[in-house]
Amino acid sequence: MRIGVLTGGGDCPGLNPAIRAIVMRAFDYGDELVGLRQGWRGLREKETMPLTLELVEPIIDSGGTILESSRTNPVKDAESTELCLDNARELGLDALIALGGEDTLGGAHKLCARGLKCVGVPKTMDNDLSATDYTFGFDSAVSVAVDAADRLKDTARSHRRVLVLEVMGRHAGWVALHTGVCAGADYILIPEIPLDRDGLIEHIKEIKARGKHWGLVVVSEGVKPPEVGEGEKHAKDEFGHEKLGGIGGFVAAVIEKGSGIDTRYVTLGHVVRGGSPTPFDRWLATRVGIKAVELVHEGKFDHMAALQGNQIVAVPLADAVENLKTVPTALYEEVKTLFSQ
Numbered sequence: 001m002r003i004g005v006l007t008g009g010g011d012c013p014g015l016n017p018a019i020r021a022i023v024m025r026a027f028d029y030g031d032e033l034v035g036l037r038q039g040w041r042g043l044r045e046k047e048t049m050p051l052t053l054e055l056v057e058p059i060i061d062s063g064g065t066i067l068e069s070s071r072t073n074p075v076k077d078a079e080s081t082e083l084c085l086d087n088a089r090e091l092g093l094d095a096l097i098a099l100g101g102e103d104t105l106g107g108a109h110k111l112c113a114r115g116l117k118c119v120g121v122p123k124t125m126d127n128d129l130s131a132t133d134y135t136f137g138f139d140s141a142v143s144v145a146v147d148a149a150d151r152l153k154d155t156a157r158s159h160r161r162v163l164v165l166e167v168m169g170r171h172a173g174w175v176a177l178h179t180g181v182c183a184g185a186d187y188i189l190i191p192e193i194p195l196d197r198d199g200l201i202e203h204i205k206e207i208k209a210r211g212k213h214w215g216l217v218v219v220s221e222g223v224k225p226p227e228v229g230e231g232e233k234h235a236k237d238e239f240g241h242e243k244l245g246g247i248g249g250f251v252a253a254v255i256e257k258g259s260g261i262d263t264r265y266v267t268l269g270h271v272v273r274g275g276s277p278t279p280f281d282r283w284l285a286t287r288v289g290i291k292a293v294e295l296v297h298e299g300k301f302d303h304m305a306a307l308q309g310n311q312i313v314a315v316p317l318a319d320a321v322e323n324l325k326t327v328p329t330a331l332y333e334e335v336k337t338l339f340s341q
C-alpha cells in the first residue's frame with residue numbers, strides 16, 4: 001500500500017517515536033510511505049518527503065517532528081477540501097495516517113466522510129482528547145513543567161516570594177493540575193473551575209499566617225480573569241482557537257495586591273513542547289504508531305489508535321473529537337485537599 005503520513009497542530013514530544021513506529025511497522029508489510037510536510041498543508045500543497053528507515057531509526061529520543069507541523073485546516077472551505085481530496089488521488093495514496101489532536105483528527109474525520117481513507121494517531125500535550133486515557137506529549141510536558149516549578153520553589157523560598165507558573169493546556173487544566181500536584185503547589189487554577197479571586201488571596205494569606213513565607217501557584221493559560229469576556233483580547237488561529245497566554249501576570253498582580261507578598265510570574269509557554277520525550281511517551285507513541293498501521297491493513301478507517309487501560313484499541317474518530325476531555329470537578333475537588341490548609 002502507499003500510505004501518507006502527516007503531523008498536524010502543535011508539536012509535542014512523542015511525534016518522532018510515533019512516526020518511527022509507523023514506518024517500521026509499515027515496512028514489515030512492504031508498504032510505501034509518503035511524508036506530508038507541515039500537516040494538512042503538505043496535502044493541500046502536495047509537499048512531500050520520503051520516509052526511510054535511515055531517517056527514522058535514530059529518532060526515538062528526539063523532540064519535535066521530522067515531518068514539521070502547522071495549524072492548517074484542510075476542510076476550512078469547499079475549495080480546500082476538494083484540493084486535499086484531489087491531491088490524495090494524484091499522490092496515489094491508498095490511506096493516510098494523521099497524527100494530531102482534535103483539530104487534525106477532526107479534519108481527518110471529515111475527509112473520511114468524503115472518501116479519504118484516514119486513520120488517526122492521538123497526540124496532544126493538553127491531554128484533552130476523548131476516548132483515550134492519555135495522549136503522548138502530555139507526560140513530557142508535565143515533566144518539564146514540574147522541573148520548572150521545583151526550580152521556582154527554590155528561588156521563591158530564598159526571597160520569600162510567591163511564584164506564579166503559567167502553563168499551556170488550552171481549555172483543559174490537565175497540565176496545570178498534574179504539575180501543581182506533583183510540584184506541591186499552594187494553589188492550582190484551571191479553566192474548568194471559575195477563578196475564585198478571594199479564595200486564592202485568602203489562602204495565600206493563610207499560609208503566610210502559619211509561617212510559610214513563600215508560595216507556588218500554578219495557573220493554566222485558559223483561566224479567564226473575571227473581567228474578560230469570551231473571545232476577547234486574543235487573536236484566533238485557523239481553527240478559530242484563541243491564541244492564549246498572559247493570565248499568569250494577572251494572577252500575580254491579584255496575589256501581590258491582595259496579600260502584600262512580593263509576587264513574580266513565569267509563563268512557560270512552548271518550552272514544554274520541546275525536548276526529548278519521556279520513556280512513557282516514547283512507549284505510548286510507539287504502540288499507537290504500530291496500531292495505526294494495523295488499522296490501515298484491517299481497513300478500519302475513520303478510527304484512531306487509543307490507549308484504554310493497558311490496551312491499544314481502535315475507537316471511532318467521531319468519539320475522539322466530539323467533546324473535549326476536560327478535568328472533572330470531582331477530580332479537582334479531590335486534589336484541592338492538598339492546597340486547602
Ligand code: F6P
Pocket residue numbers: 010071101124125126168169170221237243244273
Ligand atoms: O494544543 C497544544 C498547545 O500547546 C496549547 O496548549 C496551546 O494553547 C497551543 O497549542 C499553542 O499553539 P501555537 O503553537 O499555535 O502557539
